[in-house]
Amino acid sequence: MSLSVTEFCLNVYLPSKSPEIRALFAGTYGLPGKMLEDRVARAKALSDAGDIVDPNIDADGGDPLSVMQRRAFYGYINFPDMSQGSNVDPVSGKQILYDPSYSIKVSVAPVDYPPYSGPSPVGVFYVGQYAGNGLYNVINGAEKRFKNGDPWTENGIAYTFQTTVIPDYDFWKIDR
DSSP: OOOOHHHHIIIIIGGGSOHHHHHTTTTSTTSOOOOHHHHHHHHHHHHHTTOOOOIIIIITOOOHHHHHHHHHHTTOSEEEOGGGOOOBOTTTOOBOOOOGGGEEEOOOOGGGSOOOOSOOOOSOOOEEEEEETTEEEEOTTHHHHOOTTOEEEETTEEEEEEOOSSTTOOEEEEOO
């Protein structure tokens, strides 16, 4: 029995990922939305923090089943994670060696995607949807807890609280 693209993503791929990586999939497969630039910025921050992030799936939003099938078709056994950048020399077109400890196994077999068993997130969330121009909406009463310039880390991503002159219309700015 083969799985559909949606079934593979929701039932195999996503359960194997950390809550921070799963959060990148908001806006796809019926989950509430995030804009692509928000997704890529968060994926980069997670990668910079040491998470193994798939550049084509987790960051760019490619569906896991099709991406893995395409990689297998082209003979990949492993694929470099986002921290290693492109794995193809732009001049010669040849594959560049990469650190296998930060590589992603190319597979569509559910057995290769064991459920995530790492640490759980704290559970208090103050950062909302992407608002544009590098800013994120404030949720859950953050205006009562934070002052202008206060730092906050959520899902492994660092933000700074930004107040405005309009009451209850403050933002988070991602720290880059």
